Amino acid sequence: MAAASAKHDVFQAIADPTRRRLLKLLSNQEMPVTAISEHFPISRTAVSKHLKVLSEAGLVKERKVGRETRYKLEPDPLVELKDWLQYFELFWENKLNALKRFVESDESEVDLSINLSGEDKQRK
Amino acid sequence: MAAASAKHDVFQAIADPTRRRLLKLLSNQEMPVTAISEHFPISRTAVSKHLKVLSEAGLVKERKVGRETRYKLEPDPLVELKDWLQYFELFWENKLNALKRFVESDESEVDLSINLSGEDKQRK
DNA sequence: TCATTACGAAACCATTTGGTTTCATATAAA
DNA sequence: TTTATATGAAACCAAATGGTTTCGTAATGA
Known part of the structure; x- marks a missing residue:
């Protein structure tokens, strides 16, 4: 199992403090990007890129709902x-x-x- | 407590695979730099820099013995x-x-x- | 239909990172 | 004393990182 998260590994993914905060935030709730980014002092696009890194490490899962993409923690x-x-x-x-x-x-x-x-x- | 490892934090220190290998290597034994670097395909200087990062994160301790500097794991x-x-x-x-x-x-x-x-x- | 919202991709930029080679210095050995 | 060894600092470099702004596109809503 553990679908070979090739490009980014967990160690690197959690090295960044913003990404660690993202994980905590998303552990409680599934959230769309704009809502997420309101919790951070950086641009929505920057948050989006962090989410991509986390996703490549397998640490979050995304789900499209209408025009939004909702993210949640994937702790495995x-x-x-x-x-x-x-x-x-x-x-x-x-x-x-x-x-x-x-x-x-x-x-x-x-x-x-x-x-x-x-x-x-x-x-x- | 926990002497404010200002410059490099643990999360960043362990993000690099070479540094993770260093920690494992040094968990069993205290070793001088040259001996350590024989275990890695990079230059001694590069290893030395990794050791510095680990040291700044408080993850290794160094001790001078004659002309060598011996490093060991500091797991706290x-x-x-x-x-x-x-x-x-x-x-x-x-x-x-x-x-x-x-x-x-x-x-x-x-x-x-x-x-x-x-x-x-x-x-x- | 037309405007708005949600989002990611792209292009760009400054800084950090991980590596190199070269050099200076301290200790040990001959 | 002279030579060799052990090490870190410095200067340099290419690539990765974390950020920005701009743009295109899909879905909602008026």
């Missing part, structure tokens, strides 16, 4: 971000806790090579 | 990403579950307007 591609982040969960906050979670959750697909004490983490 | 700023993502958790995965959680938790501060059927809710 954010899973990629979540997965990426998950790798690093091990390293922040309480690192020991993270390790514990990791060992317990048995989603040990990757050997992260963290060796905190010289102990063998493969213990069961 | 990723929490910002995690928090941002968390907002959207409601919307992906099993949307019915999310809705259920939402309804049950009675923290109905926001009208999430999840439209499960594809019907136009505005019809009156």
Whole structure:
């Protein structure tokens, strides 16, 4: 699945603060472009281009209704971000806790090579 | 807290695929620049610039050892990403579950307007 | 029918980005 | 001391980015 969002990836799409605001705005409601752009200090055309980027990343879906195009959030591609982040969960906050979670959750697909004490983490 | 990583934010820092690879590489080990750049098809100088961006976002820490500068991951700023993502958790995965959680938790501060059927809710 | 509204495409522009090569400097090694 | 190594700063460049204004077209409404 996850229809190969070729041209723009999620990481790049959310790099821009305007686009992040767009995503939040559209998470609550489906909205047409003009209404959307009233929430931003830039031109409608500029908003339209941001929406295009988001669309190419698969993060919004558009639907034509009469003469307007309504956009809404399509959150699925954010899973990629979540997965990426998950790798690093091990390293922040309480690192020991993270390790514990990791060992317990048995989603040990990757050997992260963290060796905190010289102990063998493969213990069961 | 969270020492105002002014110039580059986390979102922008991780937008570049090379920088994402750098973070993974440095999560396991502290490494000097030349060794790092052997893992990439670009010049050492280019790698150095990427490291600077990561550093300005607070995502790596450098330490001078003799004539080399060693870099390692500093994962704390990723929490910002995690928090941002968390907002959207409601919307992906099993949307019915999310809705259920939402309804049950009675923290109905926001009208999430999840439209499960594809019907136009505005019809009156 | 004719005017208005909603929208995206196009052309254009300044700035940022990601890369290069060259150079200066500090440390290590011979 | 002299040479080699490790690194970042500087100058430069092409392409991408984020914005603008102008224009064409489709749908609504008077």
